[in-house]
Amino acid sequence: MILADFGTSYCKFLDTEGLDKPTITATKELPPRLRVDIATGHNGQRFAKEYVNELIALARGGERLITDDNYVLLDCGSRDIKFIKYAGGRVADMGWNTECGASMGFTIELLARYYDLDYQHIPPPSRTFSVTCGVLGMSNIFDAIIDGTPAAEAVASFVKGIAVNAYRFAGSPARLYLSGGLCANPIFTGSLPCEVIPLGRFVLLEGLLNRNCSAASPSKLRTNSELNG
Amino acid sequence: MNICQTKWQLPAPPRKAGIVGMPPRQVIQYLNDQGTAIHDLDAKLVPDSIEGTAPYLPRVYCAILRTVVLNALRLSLDAVYIDVGTGKCDAALHVSTILTNILSIPVIRTINRDKQNFGTPVCRTRLALLEKFLTITEGVKYHRPQDGVNFKPCQPRAGFWGVPPRDFSLLELFPDTTHIYGWTRCMENKTPAAEDLELYYNPAIPTVFFAQSFCAKTGLAKFLADRHPSALYLDADYNCGGSAKAKIQAFLELSGAYQ
Numbered sequence: 001m002i003l004a005d006f007g008t009s010y011c012k013f014l015d016t017e018g019l020d021k022p023t024i025t026a027t028k029e030l031p032p033r034l035r036v037d038i039a040t041g042h043n044g045q046r047f048a049k050e051y052v053n054e055l056i057a058l059a060r061g062g063e064r065l066i067t068d069d070n071y072v073l074l075d076c077g078s079r080d081i082k083f084i085k086y087a088g089g090r091v092a093d094m095g096w097n098t099e100c101g102a103s104m105g106f107t108i109e110l111l112a113r114y115y116d117l118d119y120q121h122i123p124p125p126s127r128t129f130s131v132t133c134g135v136l137g138m139s140n141i142f143d144a145i146i147d148g149t150p151a152a153e154a155v156a157s158f159v160k161g162i163a164v165n166a167y168r169f170a171g172s173p174a175r176l177y178l179s180g181g182l183c184a185n186p187i188f189t190g191s192l193p194c195e196v197i198p199l200g201r202f203v204l205l206e207g208l209l210n211r212n213c214s215a216a217s218p219s220k221l222r223t224n225s226e227l228n229g
Numbered sequence: 230m231n232i233c234q235t236k237w238q239l240p241a242p243p244r245k246a247g248i249v250g251m252p253p254r255q256v257i258q259y260l261n262d263q264g265t266a267i268h269d270l271d272a273k274l275v276p277d278s279i280e281g282t283a284p285y286l287p288r289v290y291c292a293i294l295r296t297v298v299l300n301a302l303r304l305s306l307d308a309v310y311i312d313v314g315t316g317k318c319d320a321a322l323h324v325s326t327i328l329t330n331i332l333s334i335p336v337i338r339t340i341n342r343d344k345q346n347f348g349t350p351v352c353r354t355r356l357a358l359l360e361k362f363l364t365i366t367e368g369v370k371y372h373r374p375q376d377g378v379n380f381k382p383c384q385p386r387a388g389f390w391g392v393p394p395r396d397f398s399l400l401e402l403f404p405d406t407t408h409i410y411g412w413t414r415c416m417e418n419k420t421p422a423a424e425d426l427e428l429y430y431n432p433a434i435p436t437v438f439f440a441q442s443f444c445a446k447t448g449l450a451k452f453l454a455d456r457h458p459s460a461l462y463l464d465a466d467y468n469c470g471g472s473a474k475a476k477i478q479a480f481l482e483l484s485g486a487y488q
Contacts, residue, residue, distance in 0.1 A: 042471075055479035080472070084483075090459065091435075091483040096472040 004048065005057070005204040006030075006041035008078035009106055010181065014205050022202050038208050042079065052208060055094055058179065059084045061207030065199055066177055074170045075179040075203065076188075078106040083170040097169055103135055104162050105182055111141070111158070115151045119185045122156050128191075131161030156187050163191035179203035237337045243307035249297050249324070250317030251369050251421040252310040252339040258372035260310075267370040270300040270309070273395070277303055279467055285327055291444045292395040292467040294324050301328055307335075314340030316421030318445060347374035347419045352409035355383035359400040361409060362393050365417045374419060387486035388436030389413075391450060395441060399469040402477045403437075404486055410436070412446070428453070435459040435484035437477060442466040459484055 005012040011030060014022040027043065039048030040057035052060075054075075062073040062084060069089040075082050081104060085093040112119060129144075131137030137158055144154035170176060175195040182188045183198035237256060242263035247270040260267055268274060271293050282298045301309055309332065313322040322338075329336040351364050368375055385408035392412045394400070410430050415421045430436055430453060438454040440446040442464045454462035461480040465473050481487055 053475040053478055055475055056482055059479065059483050084479075091480065092459070094461065094476060094480060094483075096476050 001038070002036040003205055003208040004036040004039045004041070004044065005202070005208070006039055006043035006047060008042065009109065010078070010201075011041070011043070012202055012205055014202075014209070016209070022205055024201075038211065040204050040208060052211070054204060055082055055084060055096060057204040057207030058082060059091065059094075059207065060210035061179070061199075061203035061205070062086070062177065064206045064210050065203065071175070071177055072170050072173040073177040073179060073199075073203070074166060076105055076166055076182045077180050078109070079103060081166050081169060085171060085173075093171065095169060104166070105180065107135065107138065108159055108162065108182070108185065108188070111138075111155050115155060117152055117155060119159070119187050122152050122187055124187060124190050125153055125156035125160050127153075127157040127160075128164055129157045129161035131158060131165055137161060159185070159187045160191035163188045164193065167192050167194060237310070237339065239308060239335060245304070245306050247301055247304065247306045247309040248311070248369065249309065250312035250321055251341050251416060251419070252312050253341045254343055254345075254372045254419060256310055256339055257370070261370075261372055268300065268304055268306065269366060269369055270297045270304075271393070272296070272300075272366060274300045275303040285331060286324075289443060291318075291320055291441050293392070293441055293444070294320055295467075296395060297324060298327065301332060306332075309334065309336045310339055311336060312341050312421070313338045314342065314422055315424070316341040316415070320445070341421050343420055344423070345419070347417075349409075349414050349417045350380035350382070351375055351417050352414045353382045353385070354380035355405050356380070357401075357405055358389060358403040358407045358409075359397055361407075362397060362400055362413065365409070365413055366393050369416060375417070385431065385434045386488075387481055387484070388431055388434045389439065390430050390436055390453065391439035392441065392444070392446060394439060394465060394469065395467055396465060396469040399439075399465065399474060399477060402474060402481065404481070407486075408434070411438075411450075430457060432458055435461075435480065435486050437461045437463055437480065439463050439465070 001016045003014045009027055011025050011027050012022050034047050036048050038050045040052045040054050045051045058075050070087050072083055072085045080097055082096040129140040141154045141158050145151055173194060176192060178196055178198045181201045183200050189196050189198060243265050245266045246260055247268045249270050273296060277299060279295050279299055282295045285298055286295055309328055311321060311325045313325055325336055325338050351361050383406050386404050386406040388408050388410055390411040412427050415423050415426050436457055438450040438460055440450040447464050451462050454460035463473060
């Protein structure tokens with residue numbers, strides 16, 4: 001059975017009867033006739049026999065990976081951010097922001113390419129830009145660069161602003177479980193003003209696995225290398 | 230006295246009247262007795278673009294009241310009865326001013342203080358939520374209540390608190406065992422200003438607290454959702470988008486409402 005998380009920028013696939021590890025493909029390189037068995041992600045309905053909405057996949061993935069009864073799990077994608085909060089083992093709150101959190105992950109990646117930056121080698125910024133969305137927040141970067149701030153520092157302040165915004169969107173928890181490609185961005189994870197537990201970018205695939213497996217069964221997808229980016 | 234304006238009985242009974250909110254039963258009974266065709270202007274009645282209201286209302290405004298203005302502009306009505314009391318909303322008062330100035334027909338303000346309880350069997354029965362809302366909103370055109378015999382109560386698995394949404398498609402996501410609370414329950418009870426009834430919710434069932442974006446009831450919906458142990462606060466504008474529907478679906482599934 002082929003499971004897939006069709007993200008805006010990247011798609012993650014898992015063959016449950018084949019390789020243990022999932023594969024990643026850039027969304028722009030997807031073959032148009034591709035078909036999978038179960039999918040999530042906002043592109044998923046185009047390619048799948050069965051579709052699971054992203055919040056449900058995120059929640060089910062959290063149930064497999066997190067042993068606490070009380071937690072907040074935040075997924076930061078290319079296009080949107082979403083979170084699920086559990087209290088006493090029950091769903092207590094959730095959110096899905098496609099407007100004010102729009103294009104955060106995508107913008108962070110675009111900026112790195114344009115300014116030729118490697119987030120692994122940029123020191124954490126002291127300054128935080130007030131950022132409500134990826135597109136609107138970019139003017140802060142341009143203004144800072146005009147004022148003489150190095151591009152790397154300006155972009156890092158922007159990423160920090162995005163992280164703080166995402167943290168507030170998730171309800172400002174003391175501990176935050178993080179899902180998505182930004183788990184591998186040290187500027188982003190280091191800017192979240194709370195304890196951060198990165199779960200990697202396959203949490204939604206875990207959620208699809210959870211449809212057919214016991215929540216207590218061991219994860220096939222969560223590896224140390226993935227968690228460490 | 231319920232009625233705001235003393236001359237609400239027009240010299241010639243209107244053939245077609247629009248209502249906004251829930252005018253008092255006395256007014257509805259008068260219109261029913263006269264054989265007047267009543268149009269609920271809060272509902273989507275004409276296919277025209279909502280942009281037709283842009284000359285009169287800001288684009289960032291309650292979608293229900295924008296719909297009221299669009300309906301009033303497009304339908305050939307003889308009169309509009311608009312409730313402006315606490316049983317509707319502050320903004321309806323201002324919309325009544327606008328309608329008075331842009332329409333050439335009588336626009337009659339009312340304040341509904343009806344207190345007689347007629348019961349809420351539709352809100353508590355097992356039926357598709359969409360059908361429940363259609364039944365309740367249709368009921369505002371009649372001074373007599375629904376025949377409760379046809380609506381047996383069921384055990385609720387989910388709750389919907391709030392006003393009838395501008396976009397009814399979101400109602401299709403709920404199980405048939407969803408009970409209705411909030412102002413919609415007040416509508417069925419024919420007491421739209423009954424604050425205690427509007428504030429009531431069931432803490433034992435997962436409940437979506439809904440209000441139209443840019444409506445003052447968003448504050449109440451958020452407040453009550455924060456008090457409820459298993460709640461989702463939601464507001465939606467003209468149409469309910471994919472992410473809002475996904476939130477409802479995820480909330481109901483993860484709360485066990487579909488089981």
